[in-house]
Amino acid sequence: MYSTREELELGYRYSIQLEKQLSINNDLILNQYINSLGQRLVQSSNRKNIPYTFKIVNDKSINAFAIPGGYCYINLGLIDLAENEAELASVISHEIAHVVGEHGMENMTKQQIIGFAGAVILGGRPTLTEEIISSIIQRGVLTNFSRGAELEADRLGIEQMHAAGIDPIGFESFLKKMRDKEKGESSGFSNMLSTHPPTDLRIKKSFETRTSLSQKKYDVDDDSFLKMKQQLNRIYKKSNNN
Ligand SMILES: [Zn+2]
Numbered sequence: 001m002y003s004t005r006e007e008l009e010l011g012y013r014y015s016i017q018l019e020k021q022l023s024i025n026n027d028l029i030l031n032q033y034i035n036s037l038g039q040r041l042v043q044s045s046n047r048k049n050i051p052y053t054f055k056i057v058n059d060k061s062i063n064a065f066a067i068p069g070g071y072c073y074i075n076l077g078l079i080d081l082a083e084n085e086a087e088l089a090s091v092i093s094h095e096i097a098h099v100v101g102e103h104g105m106e107n108m109t110k111q112q113i114i115g116f117a118g119a120v121i122l123g124g125r126p127t128l129t130e131e132i133i134s135s136i137i138q139r140g141v142l143t144n145f146s147r148g149a150e151l152e153a154d155r156l157g158i159e160q161m162h163a164a165g166i167d168p169i170g171f172e173s174f175l176k177k178m179r180d181k182e183k184g185e186s187s188g189f190s191n192m193l194s195t196h197p198p199t200d201l202r203i204k205k206s207f208e209t210r211t212s213l214s215q216k217k218y219d220v221d222d223d224s225f226l227k228m229k230q231q232l233n234r235i236y237k238k239s240n241n242n
Pocket of ligand 1 (some may be wrong): 145
């Protein structure tokens with residue numbers, strides 16, 4: 001229905017529009033850490049032939065999302081909630097899996113794909129392309145996934161972690177953290193929970209997937225996670241003073 005080139009083009013243009021509205025964090029330590037963790041998971045995925053970009057959003061709410069073409073966004077608030085590398089990797093791995101499963105593109109109607117593909121070929125009419133992309137984005141086509149797609153992203157995400165040597169128990173442990181937060185009054189989630197299947201179901205399924213995997217010795221955290229968290233705390237302190 002569409003080519004990889006079209007998906008990359010759509011993702012790139014979407015990322016440009018998105019980043020006009022987001023504040024992207026440029027801290028070197030944070031970005032190097034998130035990028036290397038992300039690329040490590042990508043290398044263990046079933047879709048390594050496209051480039052992936054990992055960006056940190058200056059936003060204290062707990063959220064992460066991915067758009068077609070390999071663009072993944074992770075909020076500072078989510079990095080703050082993760083207590084070890086496996087927990088943080090679980091969210092990044094889930095987002096990579098949405099790209100691997102092409103869940104955003106899957107949501108597009110034939111008409112939207114034809115319209116977009118035609119606009120890309122015409123090329124000379126950038127406003128038309130922008131209009132078509134805007135209408136696709138506004139309908140939430142590329143970021144609102146079905147329950148089936150969400151559960152598939154969990155399953156693929158766990159498999160990617162396993163293959164990368166990162167303990168997939170981080171999935172359950174982070175989901176439980178989210179469930180506990182969910183019960184609190186001001187949970188701090190933007191729309192992460194409302195756009196995903198019930199957390200209890202995700203925990204149950206994650207357990208099933210994890211325990212079905214082969215036995216493996218997973219990596220132990222080196223001090224890079226800790227160093228990244230220390231830097232995050234410095235940034236948080238700074239922004240609290242402002
Ligand atoms: Zn998801």
